[in-house]
Amino acid sequence: MSTLLLCVDKLEVVYQRAITAVQGITLSAREGQIVGVLGTNGAGKSTLLRAISGFHGIDDARVTEGSIVFKGRRIENSEPHAIAQTGIVLVPERDKVFPNLTVAENLAVPVAPKLAGSERRRRETQVMQFFPKLGALRNRTAGLLSGGERQMLAIATALVCRVELLLVDELSLGLAPVVVDDLMARLMQIKRELGITIVLVEQSAAVALAVADYSYVLENGRIVLDGDKARLASHADIQEFYLGNANGGQRRSYRDVKQYRRSRRWYG
Ligand SMILES: Nc1ncnc2c1ncn2[C@@H]1O[C@H](COP(=O)(O)OP(=O)(O)O)[C@@H](O)[C@H]1O
Ligand SMILES: [Mg+2]
Structure with a gap:
């Protein structure tokens, strides 16, 4: 088995010192895996991803119990930029792209952790092969893209940096099934060809189970079920x-x- 990249242990996250959003969450991701986190609205999925990436602090939330270990180092309650430097990149639920910038400009916005110049250009070429449509839309203002194209751009932008763990929040929401299938195929390609580990948060169990190597089901801030595709699907x-x-x-x-x-x- 590949090595453990991310270990979340008995995690508790509290908003504004009053609202406990997730409690006792224990999960892990191995190198090169797609890990699914599924649950209905309000289950605590986004809170989990924000806590891993450090963005929970923006909403006055804190990790009050447990730990998040990435590549052997504790990262819970660290600043978002410090966590980004370790190789964790979040594609958030909302505000995924800069709507007033073009596709090309969005891709040029430096995302931490930076890749060296030549490597960055190589990665950008590779990413454009994953999403050929973006090439044709290079000069389109991102705010005018369709929902699916915007998701593509958000993922593409997250990939042109030294990312090792990609956190993806609700990719499928509001998109046509054929668009979702295409995005999921791209995620599998990204895992396979770039070796990037992905945590995929989804309301749609069908979508998550189709691509995830291992999944966790979240209800009311707790994990109620976990397993591989075969176990969960049945x-x-x-x-x-x-x-x-x-x-x-x-x-x-x-x-x-x-x-x-x-x-x-x-x-x-
Ligand atoms: N900014 C916030 N301030 C206070 N409570 C919040 C905030 N965001 C989320 N929560 C609480 O955390 C719970 C989980 O929310 P969230 O992580 O967004 O769930 P999901 O992404 O699964 O829909 C919600 O029920 C809500 O009560
Ligand atoms: Mg959410």
């Missing part, structure tokens, strides 16, 4: 509440899922 709860395979193939509504969560909390 798990009854996942089948019923996340993949919507019960109920004659109809996807369960969010209300149903919430009722399920409530019943689990009270009786489970």
